Amino acid sequence: MQIKVENNKAWFLVLPVFIIVAFSAIIPLMTVVNYSVQDIFDPYTRYFVGTEWFEQVMQDSRLHEALIRQFIFSFTILIIEVPLGICVALMMPTKGRGASLALILVAIPLLIPWNVVGTIWQIFGRADIGLFGAFMTNIGIDYNYSSNPIDAWLTVVLMDVWHWTPLIALLCYSGLRSIPEVYYQAARIDQASRWAVFRYIQLPKLANVLVIGMLLRFMDSFMIYTEPFVLTGGGPGTATTFLSQSLVQQAIGQFDIGPAAAFSLVYFLIILLVCWVFYTTIMNMQKDK
């Protein structure tokens, strides 16, 4: 009697994908999980500590403060960048050479490396030699981002708005371009006001790109590191120390790998959770009632 041997060799075809995903995501993440449950003294001495680091992270008031700052920061820049980006997109010319010129001008901030952005603003905002800082000083406003927490916040927010509003603007611009001319014609015939055109034609058609834009901006701003690090170094005090900077201080500055790993995972889960809640809410809102 002959038994037919099933050939499962086709599984090898998914091997490359499996390897790539393993190296790009699963293994690094598992390493972090591994660290988060151990207390490591040196390469040969380590103890399993269970959820101890997680408990510690959850109760760490420094991290709580950083988390609150982080939420305030992300919320602030979204509140500013989204409407501003829409306005910029609405004002950008649509035809001729002006259109390409506007596109290039708007896109420039996006092309600048992040630490360069930080450096630009660090100099731009200096009260003695910076264009912005010196201007503020000259008109009699006491502005100093390295000593005054409010000024520091203002500068960081301004920098992020300058850096990232173009992303929202470009996304909206492409969204606006995809609206057929006939919608505007119909609106004119229906005697719609400029506001009604925006509210009932442009905004609904922008909804999808705006969701993407807001998600991107939320995730990016929630993970912001380089620019404030270069600009203020998290100061004055801890005024502009956001989550990722606390994390780096902990992991590399103090070499507390275990708590830092636990922190990373919590951090990751927060982003995942917020994005998921945001996305599902929007999608449910869009559904036919």
Added chain:
Amino acid sequence: MASITLNALAHTYTENPTKPEDYAIREMTHVWEQGGAFALLGPSGCGKSTLLNIISGLLKPSNGEVLFDGKRVNELKPEERNIAQVFQFPVIYDTMTVFDNLAFPLRNIGVPEHKIKSKVHEVAEILELSDQLKRKAKGLSADQKQKVSMGRGLVRDNVSAILFDEPLTVIDPQLKWKLRRKLKQIHEQFNITMVYVTHDQLEASTFADKIAVMYNGQIVQFGTPRELFENPTHTFVGYFIGSPGMNFFEATLENRDQQDKLVFGKEEISVSDAMLARLKAMGANKVKVGIRPEFVHVWDGKNNDAFAVEVDYVEDLGTYKILSFIFQGQMMKARLSEDQQVPSGQIYVSFPEQWTKIYVDEYLVDITDSAIAVDQAQEISHAN
């Protein structure tokens, strides 16, 4: 409600037009009477939509005037002209309910809410959308969406005219017929001037009382469907209207045995003496002869008065047959009824004089008394 007059209207998209081809609309003067149902029929790119957009004010004409009830409206914006326009692809406001969509034009002009309510319900009733009012417009089917965009035109009082720009393109064939009938009903009920742009002759003739056929930026004929069929005044109308279109061949005016004859190949085409005299007077040597396939007479047997032609092939279209034959080297078509026997080989056809149309420079040579009287009057005035 208004009559729409186009006075010496022309439009070009180029900045410095030099030749007639630069014009999307060549100079025309045309009147759409108040309360009529009109179709604007023509192939893609002939300027139909341009003309429609000029009437609605979405485009400003380069030359000439648009008059509503004799009043110049060139300077008025679309929103001030009080017209409604339905586009090829249904335009609805996605985020609104059907009710809000229909109420939108009224809300924009600040009509009180209780009036809006009764008006919207009235229009929804006519369009059979009453049970859909609370739904989001986004989820509607294409024909319902198109009804909603039509409804937005109907809710306003005293709309001057409703313009349709190929409104049934995206609608399923069975529903097309229903929707077209709905349009007709609405027209009868409201007595609004309606202009319906289409490239489909069937759509045009079922909807409109009078059809304007457009070709190369010009209205080449304006008449009832029957007039367009029986008496096309331009070769394009003959070719475009009817299925298949008119047969054309080029004939010459020759003098044979002291008599003028219209000759094609070896054959003489019989036309009236009046026509021959007229052609001679016009000095036209080369003319186009047109005859509809429906009017080509196919004889059952040999007939010495008819032309002997060669059958090429026969198509059976179910309710009728199309016979293709070679007449003096030229392919022509004749329409046969379904029960007519299918000839083959050599057959005999004749062209009844009444249905044989003569064209000079693509335009019909009209020899009815009134047409001649007009021409003579013009000649006299020119002579003076």
